[in-house]
Amino acid sequence: MVDKRGLEVSVAIGEAVKLADADVIAAYPITPQTHIVENLAQLVADGELDAEFIPVESEHSAMSACLGSAATGARTFTATAGQGLELMHEVLYVASSMRLPIVMTVANRALSAPLSVWGDHSDVMSVRDTGWIQIFTENGQEVVDNVLCAFRIAEDHRVLLPVMIHLDGFHLSHMIEAMFFPEQGEVDQFLPPNNYPLPLDPNKPVTMGDFGPPAIYSEAKWAQEVNIRASRDVILQCWQEFGDRFGRHYSPVEHYRTEDAKVLLLTMGSFSETAATAVDEMRSEGKNVGLVKLRLWRPFPFDEIRQAVKGAEVLIVLDRALSFGGPGGPVCSEIKSALYQQEKSPKVVSFVGGLGGRDIQVADFKEIVERGTEIAEKGSSREFEMFGVRGE
Amino acid sequence: MAKSESELTWQDIEVGMIATEPANARQYQTGTWRSQRPTYNFDRCIKCGLCYIYCPEGCIYQNAKGHFETNLFYCKGCGICAQECPTRAITMAEEEE
Numbered sequence: 001m002v003d004k005r006g007l008e009v010s011v012a013i014g015e016a017v018k019l020a021d022a023d024v025i026a027a028y029p030i031t032p033q034t035h036i037v038e039n040l041a042q043l044v045a046d047g048e049l050d051a052e053f054i055p056v057e058s059e060h061s062a063m064s065a066c067l068g069s070a071a072t073g074a075r076t077f078t079a080t081a082g083q084g085l086e087l088m089h090e091v092l093y094v095a096s097s098m099r100l101p102i103v104m105t106v107a108n109r110a111l112s113a114p115l116s117v118w119g120d121h122s123d124v125m126s127v128r129d130t131g132w133i134q135i136f137t138e139n140g141q142e143v144v145d146n147v148l149c150a151f152r153i154a155e156d157h158r159v160l161l162p163v164m165i166h167l168d169g170f171h172l173s174h175m176i177e178a179m180f181f182p183e184q185g186e187v188d189q190f191l192p193p194n195n196y197p198l199p200l201d202p203n204k205p206v207t208m209g210d211f212g213p214p215a216i217y218s219e220a221k222w223a224q225e226v227n228i229r230a231s232r233d234v235i236l237q238c239w240q241e242f243g244d245r246f247g248r249h250y251s252p253v254e255h256y257r258t259e260d261a262k263v264l265l266l267t268m269g270s271f272s273e274t275a276a277t278a279v280d281e282m283r284s285e286g287k288n289v290g291l292v293k294l295r296l297w298r299p300f301p302f303d304e305i306r307q308a309v310k311g312a313e314v315l316i317v318l319d320r321a322l323s324f325g326g327p328g329g330p331v332c333s334e335i336k337s338a339l340y341q342q343e344k345s346p347k348v349v350s351f352v353g354g355l356g357g358r359d360i361q362v363a364d365f366k367e368i369v370e371r372g373t374e375i376a377e378k379g380s381s382r383e384f385e386m387f388g389v390r391g392e
Numbered sequence: 393m394a395k396s397e398s399e400l401t402w403q404d405i406e407v408g409m410i411a412t413e414p415a416n417a418r419q420y421q422t423g424t425w426r427s428q429r430p431t432y433n434f435d436r437c438i439k440c441g442l443c444y445i446y447c448p449e450g451c452i453y454q455n456a457k458g459h460f461e462t463n464l465f466y467c468k469g470c471g472i473c474a475q476e477c478p479t480r481a482i483t484m485a486e487e488e489e
């Protein structure tokens with residue numbers, strides 16, 4: 001029997017973590033992630049999930065506790081957002097460098113100041129280079145599915161890396177949606193028990209997080225780089241098998257009505273749903289517009305991006321974060337660099353918008369496409385367009 | 393450990409650079425950091441063992457005659473032993489090279 005239920009996405013994450021049978025959850029509540037942690041604490045307290053819930057005093061401690069937990073071979077989960085992600089920043093590098101499989105959902109939130117609890121991707125971009133596998137999600141079903149996939153990817157012995165699942169704060173975290181939940185037996189078949197190769201064990205002592213003098217540091221970092229690049233194949237394999245079993249398919253870059261599209265819009269996260277509606281409307285108005293959605297943020301899907309935009313004349317990228325004094329939206333600048341050496345590539349126009357929880361609606365996306373196409377034709381003196389900002 | 397640290401390739405490194413061999417720091421020659429070495433005048437030494445207690449590197453040992461001496465493989469040349477010796481039996485000498 002198919003289990004289909006309407007739940008708040010934050011609560012659905014708890015269901016996914018329960019299905020994955022996590023052993024340890026160490027987390028600190030922060031808006032807009034609070035419901036995720038609150039619900040997990042409840043599940044553990046009610047005995048519905050047989051796990052240790054560690055109520056830590058900060059996000060720095062949350063991630064530190066996750067390191068210890070993952071090092072013992074326990075299946076480990078946490079969640080955070082915005083300032084909380086920033087507070088755990090230095091520990092994020094330790095998790096990936098020590099190759100500890102931790103799964104974390106991030107309810108993407110803007111960074112202070114001014115104080116904002118609302119969503120954007122400033123927090124995502126600040127942890128871009130921390131060595132975590134990072135996946136964007138568009139709706140609740142994708143979050144649930146990818147939390148299950150994340151454990152399998154992270155714990156795969158060819159990977160052994162932490163995974164972040166990004167979901168837009170409020171726009172997605174607080175949405176109530178109908179979702180399918182696989183049965184426990186199906187999940188158990190899909191997700192084998194965690195079997196960390198060198199866990200902390202008093203009978204077989206090891207040293208983790210050792211000192212790395214100049215003679216060995218570069219080798220350690222290169223090993224890590226080779227490893228995250230190679231994780232791509234395991235991620236693809238995992239999504240393939242997930243699709244075969246459960247009928248929902250994922251890929252690093254996804255396309256919506258891109259066939260013969262001259263103008264492409266590129267988005268990530270929950271705004272892609274609205275962008276898709278805008279594309280439908282523009283198509284019915286006879287405009288040749290399509291949508292490309294970036295799902296896999298790290299490792300960056302260079303080939304898939306090149307392939308996805310190949311035939312287009314204009315590519316408009318909407319970032320929900322600013323790189324102050326930099327080349328425009330952070331995602332757009334990576335896409336530009338991925339396309340730079342190509343013989344033929346579309347003109348790329350960078351838009352930044354949807355900051356600090358500001359909505360971008362269907363009509364706004366249509367305006368972005370219109371203005372982006374114009375800029376691609378006529379050029380602009382600006383590195384990027386700041387969409388919807390008041391003032392000349 | 394078959395290879396020394398400066399010979400290891402990135403493929404040789406254990407996952408997450410985990411050290412599987414306990415106490416392999418023993419192979420780490422901290423003596424190369426030294427610019428001065430402690431020298432002993434055993435005639436002055438009263439075998440009190442203070443240098444042994446104070447050495448932060450734990451590299452001072454008692455020889456067969458009961459005098460205290462330094463293992464130069466590990467000695468970093470900090471000079472604490474010479475500072476603490478009550479009889480000035482230890483003098484720091486410049487390393488030539």
Ligand code: SF4
Nearest residue numbers: 447467468470471473
């Ligand atoms: S110089 Fe420092 S390290 Fe060397 S033996 Fe003396 S106290 Fe120990």
Ligand code: SF4
Nearest residue numbers: 437438440441443477
């Ligand atoms: S501190 Fe001086 S006197 Fe005491 S054992 Fe060491 S060298 Fe000898």
